[in-house]
Amino acid sequence: MRRSMKLAAVLTAGILTLAACGGDSDSDADDNGGGDAPKSDVKVGMAYDVGGRGDQSFNDSAAAGLDQAVEEFGIDSQESEAEDGEAETAREERLRTFADAGYNPVIAVGFAYAASVGKVAAEYPEVNFAIIDDESLADVPNVASLVFSEEQGSFLVGAAAALKSKSGTVGFIGGVETPLIQKFEAGYKAGAEAAKPGIKVESTYLTQIPDFSGFADPAKGKTAAQGMFDNGADVVYHAAGGSGGGVFEAAAEAKAMAIGVDSDQYNTADPSVQDVIITSMLKNVNVAVHEYLAGVVDGDVPAGVTRYDLEADGVGYSTSGGQVDDIAEQLDGYKQQIIDGEIEVPTTP
Amino acid sequence: MTNARVIRFLLGLAAPVLALVAAFAITSLVLVVAGDPAGDVWSTILSWPEERNLANIIKNATVLYLSGLAVAFGFRMNLFNIGVDGQYRVAAFTAAVVAGEAWLPGYLNTAFAIVCAMAVGAMWAGIAGVLRATRGVSEVISTIMLNAIATGLVAYLLRKVAVREAGSNDIGTKQIPEGSRIPNISIGEGPTSEIYGFIVIAALAGLLFWFVLNKTRFGFDLRATGQSTTAAVASGISVKKMTIVAMLISGGVAGLVGLPILFGSAYAYGSTFQSGLGFAGIAIALLGRNNPIGIAIGALLFAFLDEQSNPLQILVGVSPDIVAITQGVIVLTVVVSYELVRRYGIRLEQREVARVLADQPATPQKEVSA
Structure with a gap:
């Protein structure tokens, strides 16, 4: 009996913690209230x-x-x-x-x-x-x-990573190894290789399905990024959602560079790590x-x-912070080549 | 005599009722503190489910029931199999591959896949059983570790065998051929009102669980070992053997957990296959007091709460996470209230005995105290 009591207590604590993590998100975004609102x-x-x-x-x-x-x-x-x-x-x-x-x-x-x-x-x-x-x-x-076409946007930031890298090694961190995130990896690798043939691209994924915590675990992101920086990488691109915050932290500590994903993370990330974000792969959901x-x-x-895709401006790269201004011409060149179909970006690594 | 039986029945009923009332009160308190409309929440959750929701509840309860049985089997032997989660995923994946390849025709294929799933589930749990029996490794630790290994292993193998539908970002095993699928049972109109045909197998598993534990020598040995290892050893039971066998059976039942979904609706194992069922099973086994009927009630209750809480966010604007709190609180209150009722029952008995003794003539009592 005492044992099952303990079990129940542990279980309840776990469930409560999980529930607390979920938070309550009663976000009624509407209610403009105003009379002249459409x-x-x-x-x-x-x-x-x-x-x-x-x-x-x-x-x-x-x-x-x-x-x-x-x-x-x-x-x-x-x-x-x-x-x-x-x-x-x-x-x-x-x-x-x-x-x-x-x-x-x-x-x-x-x-x-x-x-x-x-x-x-x-x-x-x-x-x-x-x-x-x-x-x-x-x-x-x-x-x-x-x-x-995540692979097209990723191609451009891959090229940016290769052009900015001094060490000759760049990294990719995916949240969960799914075919969707593999598209990011494939494009990134192809872009890096195109900009600097023979460049070393390290890649890793934080978790495997059905464990989707890789999209929401900054600590895992940080550890993985630290490993890459320790191995000589100086630019790391993450496609790991909420775990990306850890990647930026690791980059700041290693005085290295990082690339954001989905939105222009230069604008949304913590100001203390803003400077390490050279660009972000925009996926304009x-x-x-x-x-x-x-x-x-x-x-x-x-x-x-x-x-x-790139042509429809559905994906792309961000320029906030001005750190890729010097290579913008090359990146836009690749962009045009992809739009014109001269470069075919792979979707699987 | 009948009077005592009535009291025992009422006491048995009191515990779960007490638990539910307490859980209800605590959840309401949480809702009120959070500033959510408690009345609306309860009227949504406690409304009578529509036919299709009823079907969903029974479907999900079938799956949860098997998970609860698997955990409970370990519990009866005092083994805490946290690894049901990993065991069922490895097993469901195996069954999906075997059935998808369709080496055998029709239902032979289904039967073979089910046997394979149980064997793989048993093996996966057996690792923890052998480690416990031979090296004394706590099954709590080893099964948790095996869960993590199962995740990595299945993800790796899935990528090896996966087929991907055009335009989909989902990957999965090959679809099970139509002749090997287990037909659903209709409880109303239309395809949304069907429950898993696998429910028959789940019910048989429950029956077998009861029979093996309560009506066989093996079941007696198992329960005896669970209650006292030293007593078991003294009466010539090999604890090592019992540990391994109990884990094998628990894992074998765990192998069945994902199969209603596999053969009844998903027809393949993919990246969106339901996860976390093993952990729900622990709560349900506790709730059901490791008794096959109790587990069924627990599974139905959990499935009911899950289903009824789903529209909360849309209709009431409250996060369905509130139900996770309710479920957790129910587990806790059930354990607490059973203990309370048990103590009350003992006190009642003692008072009864004392009264009977006091009524008796003085001489035999002296003899007793002498």
Whole structure:
């Protein structure tokens, strides 16, 4: 009995801690309240992946796009986020709850929703769905697939890393080893190799599926980056969401350079590590969400695949801080070559 | 006599009721302190589920039930198998590969995959059992370690065998051929109102669990070893053998955990396959007092709370994490209230005995005290 008491106590403490980490995110981003604010009768439901709003990664980027649309068009919105390790039925029910409550469109953030969106979209043919990072539902009439050419943006920052590196070794840190993050790695390696043939690119991933903590663990990011700097790398690119903060810290301590991901992290990172961020690979999920919602408000609901690549300015590199100004010409040269199809960037490492 | 039985029944009922009421009160307190609308939260959670939600609850309870059984089997022998999580993932992956390759036709393929899953689950748990029996390594530590190894191993192997659908960022094993899938059972209209056909196997597993533990010599030995190792040794039971066998069986049951999902809805093991089921099983085994019926109730309760909390964020604007708190509190209050009720029961018995003794003539009592 005493033993099971102890077990229960430990278990409860664990569950409570987990729950506390989740935090409560009752963020009703709407309620402009003002009389002259634009008002639309569109009600959009946002289904985030694990981490939700505030993950400093792509969920946040999607949230930014939603916020902008809410402010501009006066649409109504409601959000819900996935729980870690939830059942497939939980994802389906989240989408159904939105649809039943009159939310249309429903935006699913993340490829994990692919199967659920496919199933629920068939059940609710009158509701429009959008899914980010997946195009396996390209043929479903009421689903819009918003996908990105992460490898193209990563190619450019890979080239930037190689051009800026003095040691001849650069690094890549991925959050979780999934095909999606491998696209970042593949592009980065190709870019570095193109700019400086024979350069050494070290790469590592923080966790393996189904452990998605690699996207939210700055301590792991820091350790991995420290290892790379100790091994002689002087530029490290991370595609690890919230773990990236640790990568920047390690770079600051090693007086080395780092490259951010998803948003312009020069502007969002802690000021103490700002100087080490030479550039960021931009993956404009916010633009995709905003454009999609603009279409919905106009009554012209997007469908099919919309690809956000270099040409569409869906991906790119940031210049805040001015540390890549000296090589901007070369980078823009690569950019043009990719757009023109002269350079074909691989999607698998 | 009937009176005593009624009291025992009421006491048995009192513990879980007390626990639920306490959990209800504590969660409400948390909600009020956090400034959330407690009334709306409870009316959402406690509303009668729609048909499709009911189906989801039964589906998820089936999975949780198997996980609870696996953990409980270890508990009965005083072994804390935290490794059910790793065991079921290794096993489900194995079953997915075996069934996906379809070396055998139709249901032979299914049966073979299930056997493989149980064997792999048993082996994975057996490592911890052997380490405990031969080197005295605590199974708590070794199974946690094995969970981490399972994650790495499955992720590595998955990348080796993975097939990727065009345009998807998900990777998974080959789809199980249609002839080897286990048909779902309909409880209403439409495909959303179906429950896993695997529920039959889960129920059989529960029955077998009860039979083996309560009606066989082996089960007696196991429980005896769990309650007192020294007594077990004294009566000629090989504790080492029992440790290994108990871990093997616990792991074998753990091998079944992911299979309802695999054969009933996912048809492949991929990066979005449900994780963390093993840990839920620990809570459910505790909740169900390691009893097959109790575990079923616990699994249903947890699945119910999970399902009903899902729309909270959308409809009430409260994070569904609140239910994680409720679940944790329930586990704690169940353990506490069982202890309280047990002590109360003992006191009641003592009073009864004292009364009976006091009523008796003085002479035999003197003899007793002499």
